[in-house]
Amino acid sequence: MADYLLGIDTGNTVVKAVIFDRTGRELAHAGEEGHSRMPCPGHVERDLGELWANAKRVIRTCLDRAGIAGTQIAAIGCAGHGNGLYALDRDSDPLLGIQSLDTRATSLVEQWATEGVGDRTYPIARQRPWPSQTPTLLAWLKRNRPDVFNRIGTLFFSKDFVVNRLTGNRVSEVSDMSGAGLLDVAARRYDKALMEAYGLADCMDLLPPLVESDDIAGTVTEAVAKETGLAAGTPVVGGLFDVVASALGSGVSRTGSASIIAGTWSINQVIIDGPDLHGPVFMSSTFDRTRYMAMENSATSAANLEWLVREFFEGEHAPGVSPFDACCALAAALEPAADDPLYHPYLYGAQQDGHARAGFYGIAGWHRKGHLIRALLEGVAFGHRQHIEALREAGAAFAEAVLSGGGSRSQLWPQIFADVLGVPVSVALSRETGALGAAIAAGTGVGLFADFTEGAAAMVRVDREYRPNGGLAAHYDRRYALYKDLAEAMTPLWRRLSAPKDRETGVAA
Numbered sequence: 001m002a003d004y005l006l007g008i009d010t011g012n013t014v015v016k017a018v019i020f021d022r023t024g025r026e027l028a029h030a031g032e033e034g035h036s037r038m039p040c041p042g043h044v045e046r047d048l049g050e051l052w053a054n055a056k057r058v059i060r061t062c063l064d065r066a067g068i069a070g071t072q073i074a075a076i077g078c079a080g081h082g083n084g085l086y087a088l089d090r091d092s093d094p095l096l097g098i099q100s101l102d103t104r105a106t107s108l109v110e111q112w113a114t115e116g117v118g119d120r121t122y123p124i125a126r127q128r129p130w131p132s133q134t135p136t137l138l139a140w141l142k143r144n145r146p147d148v149f150n151r152i153g154t155l156f157f158s159k160d161f162v163v164n165r166l167t168g169n170r171v172s173e174v175s176d177m178s179g180a181g182l183l184d185v186a187a188r189r190y191d192k193a194l195m196e197a198y199g200l201a202d203c204m205d206l207l208p209p210l211v212e213s214d215d216i217a218g219t220v221t222e223a224v225a226k227e228t229g230l231a232a233g234t235p236v237v238g239g240l241f242d243v244v245a246s247a248l249g250s251g252v253s254r255t256g257s258a259s260i261i262a263g264t265w266s267i268n269q270v271i272i273d274g275p276d277l278h279g280p281v282f283m284s285s286t287f288d289r290t291r292y293m294a295m296e297n298s299a300t301s302a303a304n305l306e307w308l309v310r311e312f313f314e315g316e317h318a319p320g321v322s323p324f325d326a327c328c329a330l331a332a333a334l335e336p337a338a339d340d341p342l343y344h345p346y347l348y349g350a351q352q353d354g355h356a357r358a359g360f361y362g363i364a365g366w367h368r369k370g371h372l373i374r375a376l377l378e379g380v381a382f383g384h385r386q387h388i389e390a391l392r393e394a395g396a397a398f399a400e401a402v403l404s405g406g407g408s409r410s411q412l413w414p415q416i417f418a419d420v421l422g423v424p425v426s427v428a429l430s431r432e433t434g435a436l437g438a439a440i441a442a443g444t445g446v447g448l449f450a451d452f453t454e455g456a457a458a459m460v461r462v463d464r465e466y467r468p469n470g471g472l473a474a475h476y477d478r479r480y481a482l483y484k485d486l487a488e489a490m491t492p493l494w495r496r497l498s499a500p501k502d503r504e505t506g507v508a509a
Contacts, residue, residue, distance in 0.1 A: 002074040005442050006062070006230075007249075007435030008055065009242060010080035010158040012036075012099050012264050015051065017058040018435035019066045019073070022448060024459030028065035029432060030058040042103040042354070048086070048094035051158070052165045059228040070231035075446040076166065076220070077237050077438030079245035080159025081264070082179040085137040087206075088161075090153035092170065097158070100132045100265070101299055105140040106354030112136075120197035122280060127181035131354045132299070134180035135198040142200070155206040159239045159438075166236050167218025170208045173238035177210065179285040179295075185275045188286060211238035212289060214445035214452075237445035243267040243295070244287055245437030250404040250428040251460035253453045255291060258398035260384060260417065260425070262407025266301035266345075268387040269293050270396040279394035288452055294396040296387030298351035301380050302407040304358065307347055308376060313369075324410070330370035331377055332412045336475055339364065341371055342483055343379030344490070351387075355494045361486055377413055378476075381420040382483045388421060400424040404433040418466040420476050429463040436460070 004027065009016045013036070018029040032054035037045045063070060084100040109129050112118065118128030129136045134155070141149040156164075156172040157180070164170055177183045177190075184191040189210070195201050211217050217238045225232040240248070247259035247269055254271065261267035269285075275292045287293045309323045316326065342361045350356035360372060400423050407413045408427045418425040430436045440455035449455035 002072045004066075004068060004072050004074060005439040005448075006059070006073050006076045007432070007437070007439035007442070008059070008076065008078045008159075008162060009245070009432065009434035009438065010051070010055070010078065010162055011242065011434070012081050012101060015054045015058055016432060016435055017055075017062040018432045018439070019062055019068070020436060020439045020459065022443065022458065024430065024436065024461060026430065026432070027068070028062050029435070030061035030065065032058050036099060036101075040104070042106065044099045044101040046097040046099055048097045048161060051097065051161065052094070055162050055165070056224075056228050059230060063229045070225065070229050070234065073230065073234055074448065075235045075237060075442035076230075077440070077442030077445070078159040078162050078239035079242040079434045079438040080157055080162065080176075080239070082157060082176055082241040082243065083132050083134050084158065085134050085141075085155065086157055086161045087152045088154040088164070088170065089151045092153060094161070095151055096148060097161070098137055101348045102137065103131045103349050103354040105131045105136045106349070108140050108143070109136060109354070117197055121181060121194060124184050124191055124194045124197075125178070125181040126185045126275060126281075128280070129181070129198070130352065131349065135182055135195075135200060138203065139199050152206055154208050155203070156208055157241075159242070160208070163217050163236055163239060166220055166224055168221050169218035171211050171217045171238065172208050173211045173213050173215070173217075173240070174286045175213055175241040175244045179241045179243070182207065185286065185292070213238050213240050213441045216445055235442070235446055237442050239438055240441055241285060242434045243269060243297070244285065244293055245441070246404050246433040247271075247293070247437065248440055248452060248456055249430060249433030249435070249437030249460065250402040251456050251462070252402050253456040256398055258401040260401045260403050261405040262302045262380065262384070262403060262413065262417070263405030264301065264303045265297055265299050266380070266384050266387060267295065267297050267405070268384055268391060269295040270391055270398050272396055277394035277396060279390070281391055281394045281396070294391055294394065296390045298383065298387070299348040300345040300350065300383040302405060304345045304347055304376055304380055305407070308373070327373045328377070328410045328412045331374035334370045334374055336374075336472060338475070338478070340479075341367055341375040342479065342486060343372075343375040344483070344487060345376070345380045345383050350487075353491065353494070355498045356487070356491070357494050357497060359490070377416050378420065378479065379483065380407070381416050382480050384417065385420055385480060386484070398423070400426070402426050402428060404428060414464065414466045418468045419472045420480070422468050422473060424468065425466045426462050427464045429461040
């Protein structure tokens with residue numbers, strides 16, 4: 001058996017390749033940033049040719065940096081952002097890549113809410129429609145872009161596209177399909193009644209064969225081997241929805257374990273034994289063959305800090321210092337105060353409100369850059385708290401959590417999470433938890449590990465632990481209440497801000 005595992009992580013912006021040994025030690029990694037296209041307000045797309053070119057480049061770079069041959073890779077696992085919409089045409093050529101930041105279907109979701117569509121989808125998929133959800137986007141294309149819709153041959157996800165390019169096979173797997181509201185979650189299969197609820201009964205043939213996360217989806221082709229340095233015939237497993245991969249790669253593998261991911265999306269998830277809870281949580285996704293992942297998610301997390309740094313703080317830091325670290329240092333230098341500004345992290349809309357907008361509130365003349373940064377860090381944590389409260393109310397209880405994603409790299413932000421959430425928070429040693437989770441799935445698929453739990457125990461290490469500061473509990477409870485009250489007050493104004501624009505053309509109505 002070869003010695004190493006390759007994990008590939010296809011995010012909304014960056015595709016990464018990481019090589020691990022069987023103990024989780026990272027030999028090498030490489031990343032390549034792609035470009036998003038925004039042809040109209042609310043539309044966020046990517047070029048699939050660029051995505052595959054970037055994936056091939058990072059694989060070869062990673063092998064070169066590790067100094068190993070492709071024959072030393074035992075298996076490959078892929079993770080990728082869920083939802084959005086990735087499609088091949090009827091000749092299996094790349095057709096379309098819509099990212100999970102897209103909000104073009106907001107009006108359709110509002111229409112469906114009045115028609116009770118969610119009441120039909122939730123009992124089957126454990127989801128109600130939302131703007132970036134894959135079936136919602138497919139229904140939008142059917143209504144608004146029939147020229148594109150009629151060319152679709154295969155519907156799947158970002159990591160499935162990479163698996164397809166590696167192996168030539170058209171498959172998807174259970175964690176991604178269930179995470180997009182396209183499966184009968186309890187039965188772990190496609191469902192005609194569910195597709196009928198979305199108005200997509202004629203699209204069953206667009207859904208590819210299903211595999212489990214650790215099933216062998218195919219092997220690396222001769223052509224890809226020549227382009228990447230991989231060995232032809234290397235097994236490629238079905239892979240994982242990236243949030244599930246990140247949970248696994250941060251050590252969250254047992255029932256009752258909680259994973260919080262502060263990445264482009266705010267991901268909040270707890271492993272449960274069955275698909276039913278006491279209340280309707282936002283997402284319920286399968287984790288392995290017998291258990292489930294209860295989730296509450298939205299595009300409201302670390303992408304906010306990325307935006308702030310990109311637009312206002314690039315170049316404002318010492319040489320050799322990350323601009324993100326420099327920003328967090330400004331925030332860490334300040335003591336929390338009752339009159340600190342507040343921030344709503346809604347750059348890409350809120351969970352159930354595509355009209356929501358980001359904003360700072362309560363800025364005074366004595367506030368400085370550090371106050372705004374701290375407000376943003378807290379605002380993101382408050383957004384996570386809203387999701388976690390929904391999970392707890394539904395019966396998904398937990399007493400501690402593992403934080404991963406870009407936000408976990410800060411020394412300050414994990415402490416803010418612990419204080420705002422009121423639970424101990426730990427951070428895994430590996431920063432590339434999505435790729436590591438994919439590698440664990442690959443190792444499980446070829447028999448290196450008996451199951452996911454054994455793989456996580458072998459490959460995951462804890463780096464840092466944070467305990468909540470009880471003295472700040474009342475402070476954050478008060479600010480969290482203000483955060484929610486402000487959002488309620490702003491809701492009609494957000495709608496007035498976005499209403500004049502047509503989401504199809506971007507032209508004033």
